[in-house]
Amino acid sequence: MTSHRITQGGLIDRSRPLRFSFDGKTYQGYEGDTLVSALLANGVRIMGRSFKYHRPRGPWGAWVDDPNAVFNVTLGGVEFPNCPGATTMLRDGMVTRSVNAFPSASFDLKGGLDLLHRWLGAGFYYKTFIWPDWHLFEPMIRRMAGLGAVSAEVIEGYASDQMHDRCEVLIVGGGAAGLAAARAAAESGRDVVLVEDHDQAGGRLYQLDSVEGQTPQDWVADQLAAIEAAGGRVMTRTTAFGVFDHRMVGLAQQGPFGYAPRLWRMRADRIVLASGAIDRPVTFANNDRPGVMSLDGACEWLARYGVLAGRNIAVLSNNSFAAPAARMLAEAGAEVTEIDPTTGPIRALGSKRLKGIEVAGKRHPADTILVSGGMTPLVHLWRHAGGKLDWDERTQAFLPGAAPEGMAAIGAANGTFDLDQALTEARAVARDEPRPDRAGDYRVKPLWPEPGSKGRQWIDFQHDVTLKDVELAARENYVSVEHLKRYTTLGMAQDQGKTSNMAGLAAMAAIQGRPIPEVGTTTFRPPFVPQPIALYSGPHAGQLYHPLKRLALEPLHRAADAALGEYGGWLRPGWYGSGDPAGHVRAEVIKARETAGILDASPLGKVEVMGPDAESFVNFIYYNTIKTLKPGHIRYGFMLTERGNVMDDGVIARLGPNRFVISCSSSHTDHVRAHLEAWRQDGNDPDRIFIHDLTQQWSTLTVTGPKARDIVAALDMPLDLSADAFPHMTLRETTLNGTPVRVARVSFTGDLSFEISIRSSRAADLWQALCAAGESVGAGPIGIEALSVLRAEKGFIIIGKDTEGETMPHDLGFGIPRQKKQAAFVGDRSLHMEVANRDDRRQLVGFRVDPGAPPLPTGAHLIGDGDTPRSEGYVTSSYDSPTLGHPIALGLLERGADRIGERVAVWHLGQRSSATVCAPCFFDPEGERLNA
Template sequence: MAQPFRLSRGGRIDRSRPIVFEFNGKPIHGYQGDTVASALIANGIHHVGRSFKYHRPRGILSHGPDEPSALLSVDRGPGRVDPNNRASVVEARSGLRTHSQNHWPSLEYDIGAVNDLLSPVFVAGFYYKTFMWPRKFWDKVYEPFIRAAAGLGKAPTQADPDRYANRHAHCDVLIVGAGPAGLAAALAAAKTGKRVILADEGPEPGGSLLHDPNAEIDGRPAASWLEETLADLDGRENVILLSRTTAFGYYNHNHVALAERVTDHLPTASGQAPRERLWQVRAGEVVLAGGAHERPLVFADNDRPGILLAESVRVFLNRYGVAPGRTLVFATSGASAYTAALEAKQAGLAVTIVDLRLEADCGPEVARLRQAGCEVLTGHTVVGSKGRKRVTGLIVAPVGSDGRCGGRRVLPCDAVGMSGGWTPAVHLFSQSRGKLRYDDRLDAFVPNISAQSERSAGASKGTYDLADCLAEGFAAGAAAAGSDERRTFSATPTLTGFQPVRVMPTDDDPKKVRAFIDFQNDVTAKDIKLAVREGFQSIEHVKRYTTTGMATDQGKTSNMNALGIVAGQLDKPLPAVGTTTFRPPYTPVTFGALVGPARHALFDPIRTTPIHGWAQSHGATFENVALWRRAWYFPKPGEDLHAAVARECKAVREHVGIFDASTLGKIEVVGPDAAEFMNRMYVNPWAKLANGRCRYGLMLKEDGYILDDGVVARVSDTCFHVTTTTGGAARVLAHMEDYLQTEWPDLQVFLTSTTEQWAVIALQGPKARQVIEPLVEGIDLSPQAFPHMAMRTGTICGVPTRLFRVSFTGELGFEINVPTDHALAVWEAIFAAGQPHGITPYGTETMHVLRAEKGYIIVGQETDGTVTPDDVGLAGMIAKTKTDFVGKRSLARPDVIATTGRKQLIGLITEDPKTVLDEGAQIVADPNQPIPMRMLGHVTSSYWSPNCNRSIALALVADGRSLMGRTLHITTPDGFTRATVSEPVFFDTTGERVNA
């Protein structure tokens, strides 16, 4: 198919493999090896987007990752839509559907372009200045408007169907960038036998060599040298060569993150390979050889489609065999653009050169181009461009050393290559926290003091000559691998050197000229000047006020021009202005790559108990408790939560219920000093606790507030079986270990988590003893021999058990600890044995209701990290005779022993027994008091109690224990409701049932 701007020969594309993709619904033909940008240009398309703020037509500026304007939405099929892809780095392939962004109704006719006419209004800080008053407009008018205008592209709406991989790797030398410097570094490092990773963002390694067909290295064409070098590296076991892999983040201690794009370029993905792979590399040494970015020239209307960077023109010509236009003007302030111009001329295009430098300041490049038949206008500035959706001419004028412009002239053209010099890509170096130095000669910031084990080489260090890049890269690679080998290369000299320029001289009113600095964020030179006039002096503030260098640009094309203008306005030298902070990522990274395989079931580990499958097959509904899945309730057909819980609650109090308490945290505290250690960690006394007896333990932090609770059994003189809350297990063990290792290393104690070794079957209710009696051996279950709060060892169903007689329901109850592997068998045996007694499985919801009926607290529900034992009525647990335990001193703090004002645990009896309060509802004494009201406290637990046949609630209320019988007012979604303060026990207030 016709590709009118495809050159008849040349380029690294495969002309035997044509491809076709869509751009805004139209088929675009190209070849294997094209990018979306090169194929569009081959078809004469430059206008591919609308700018962010002014909706100006924008084209393709660059050939690489610094492209600020040509941002496309790329559609690879259902669920595979990504916005903001730079057309210059998306590899073209059949089946892709690409769309331009930021316009309505279409790219050609965009209503938003009215913003361009209103540009005098949309100056720097427009939002800050405009959306201030009136205050009531903030939420309803301004925010929706700003939200609608903000952001580039449209976020995908479907879940991402692709798979992403994550890989950790170690190497001795990581080399970023496989251009001449990086390749030479890899050669040197690989020879030493050290492990080398060489990563390059492009589809093929080579960097600038890929578009430099006339260059020679060591007497042979650069292309041959490249081929030999790659073959050499490829053949070495110790080298990993990664293409399509961007090093986007440089973190602490040489931890570098790379994003590898594995399958996007393939027309049909195998289904096996991941779409992308995140490499987390820990490198001994890093060599940064990421190259440099060319600077645009800043002149009026420098953003017309068809105006490209000069080196990008070269790339399109040589690498893709594509002419950006037929009549080209190169506008430059330096020598490198002459190489591009000469090659364009050799490709048969009409070429004119406009050079800001005076003839005397130029090198032999001028004569060479004139010799080739090109007009070269030295000492000329660019004052504007013609055209709208495509450049049609460049307006130039001679400029003297005094900066005055002479008569204007229009150079008709259909493409422009501009060059304002070069900026080393120091992004990764800066991310590594290395310190930059301003180099006057290069007019650029270059790496100076390293903060980590890294070194830069080549253009990223400001070295632009090919032979120098190779030698410098080789030396860097050798040094990184611990060798001092050096070598020189012979290579075709590179045209380098430029005259720094911030804004091209013009005879127009500078207040009216719209010369773009940051193409992506629509920031002009006058915006930057305005920001400085308004008092923004720090470059970091100017950046945020004007938005220059934000989004995917991250200062690649815009940074130096912006810095230079700020320095000029402030009349300060450039290094005194400094540069903005470079932050990861260097180029955009998909969320998929960062998330990797951590999705769905792999997002967070799920912990299940040995009874989980049984609960599932008996219809349980589950809830998440920390990482655990716990059975919440066991609905029978037709039952909702309410009905199921009511039935389960009744069954436990009248017959017997079975409950999976395996998630309880368990810690075995063992050693000669175990009792002493327990004495120091818990408020309770432990020394005199007899073997085979249990105690409810309360643990504080050093600040005196409750950290955790749980029943503790003394197994022997030197062994305690400690239980913790389900969510607190790891925290409690860490807390104990910290004190044991760091405060009392003299104590002889071992701490072992046994949470997953012991499964716990809670059997609760008046018939509990009858159910297990036939199954237990070696334990006398009679109330006299085995009272409440005792623990016995024996067997159940032939399985060894630590049998606790404890209760979190207020009923006669057992917590049967058995080895996890046997738990399901024991559970099923108990369930079968309980059938004649009406055994009922119950879940966590019923467990909560039953304990609330008894006023038993749950740490984290009745406590919130500011609650002392006395606050929840547990002061009696505190050992009277111990001189010290963790938290004891804090219980004597003035705020803790205050006689008034502390929030205390009480019960609430609603006036209407059917009203169930909201947990978290606020409590006041007088609902008619003026707002803001004085809050007395809040509801901590609230349920419908089937056994009390009314609602019950626990609350923390200031001085609550002195308010017994008083009426308080509790917030509801509709206002207030009334309740009476009571003791926090609602059922079996004398507590006799546990002793049955």
């Protein structure tokens, strides 16, 4: 094949050759090449096939605007699908193959589909395969759909780092305008971050001879050095793919090939958009032939990679950029013919390889056709942020209009195509000076698709959408550009419409006889360019999928021979001691009932709510009335979803007039915090309510059992622990050896209990002191398994275990607030709907088994009588109670409250047994031990 690499020039490193293969053939490129530039340098024109007709496709553009060159790439034995060849940097040993082609891009067996194009127009599958039944054809169509193939093997370690950062000024784009703005802003003392998606900043400057009296390389180097000297940061190979709420910009920072990009969530006080502009195609007959390329793309291949797109080039352009571009190509050794595309019908000659171009009946030999239909500013991020667009007749393009708050556009992204004007504009915006009017020598003639033209004229190259498809959509009344997009799939290709959208909406405007701005644009949505799913998920795999939370006292628990396990996302002691787990759990339950158990309850949520509106806020959040709660007191309550279902239970303590601490379930803390924050921002003044999750800052140790008061009294705390001075459901703040502590009289076991919360760094001292005091009375540590038995004996529930997604508070025996609470609360209306008042709702009850019978299986169904019994509920918790000497169980049963004393059948895995329905409280129903 003929080499198209010139002998010198470009930004590649010719001292570092790289070997790679494409569709089974071996080639050589250089460090700094992309896959497309390396293949073009080796004379390869056909790099893929179109989606529908499998027509041969060559590259169109040199960067993110190229929809055609897409590859599956294997490196180091790992395959990566759908890699855009124009932006994928070449690496030694890459094995690449074309997508949507078999056996190769140059010869594709499915290429014969193009012969059927008359019957395969836009929307043909909607009409053709509806009869006799779509499902007959669906498997075949799905097999043919898509482009690249995803490997069945999981890419080991392919995960994105997740970074959070902020800056005063974020400048997107490292071309001339971006560099000038970044330098001016940094030198004015601002914290500046400049992001550029190429590996080398400079944009199109390398196509020029000089910039402000310097070579492009020297000018770019000077700007970068000045930015960094002033404290600014430059991030290359970094794409700003989306602008989100509150000026949060998503950045994808590329690393070496084979590694997932790093996600930066960058929050900026101000965003300056210097994203540039791209060349747009010209529609004419056979304009999709390999060798029909972007004029600007060809100049980029030459300037950056030292690759000459062709030897005999026809330049087809309607704007003033054509002359310097043609001169640049001619100086590199190409024979260039400039052609005015407005003189008559145009047709490309040749099939797989171009032979020439015919204009107004006159033929010109050419192996390459470079077209430029005008520059289209890249305003995607502008629209992501909510900015408006204005149609500009001078540039024949949509330009940034009304600006989003804290955002400005400069340079080519703003329609300022003259270099000197762009630099002046950029420096003015960076310094908050008045910007000059858009001006310059750029000239462009309107050149848009002409409906009714002869020949097949492509608008979307990858998805095979032609001008006739747009005309068909209009005839079938798909005249909105959004409907046009979905009916024809125009704009859904790899480039996401960057090359096709303008031509498509211009064609629809011409068909309707309306101005282009009246037709409008489709919606711009993130991402600006496709990103791997791993970018968003981050390193959420294996143990990092849901990382375990760790206790501050974990080393002490391990030293005490604790059996650690995951409970609600925390690594917690299940029991203490090796050997028989059931025996250890049973012994711990008995110890807690007879003397006392010491439990590490640190995972209990400790979310503080404070501020002038804190009282009304928590009263709205809770099902129970909280506004009557006095400082130093605690109340048990529920949080509900908007559907009235129980989301979490726990206690809330009032520390002061405007300060509360919510102790939610260990496994629900994150969800509760998000729930509180959502309602804080919805219908409330967020400056009058503040939410702080202090779960990790405070460690909580619980002492529960008849000897609990004696153990706590042994601590050096100035606190009256008597029942009269310190009753159940109250809280006291005091100190322990000079360290602030909170002591709460709450219980999850039904016995006398004290919860002591202390700064996590001092938790070890408290644990050792409690264990030493407990040892003298026969008390000791207990794990979460014993706690589960203790709470079930008392009939206390665990949300998510003893409740289901439709459980409401009155199903659990808490119906008074539903009837008497006057103030609004989350879920209040739902509690009075028909479904909430059905008489067959599942309600919480207890179950007793016959003497000598085994415990009921957890999850067993409670079934009715008759020939076809159905499930009327199920067992939620079941234990062999050491305290009571017989098995106990809790469950949800239809009309359960009315069926106490009734015998019910229990079915599990084909085995049938029975139990007696009873109240859910088995231990100390009078509460004497709780209030001791």
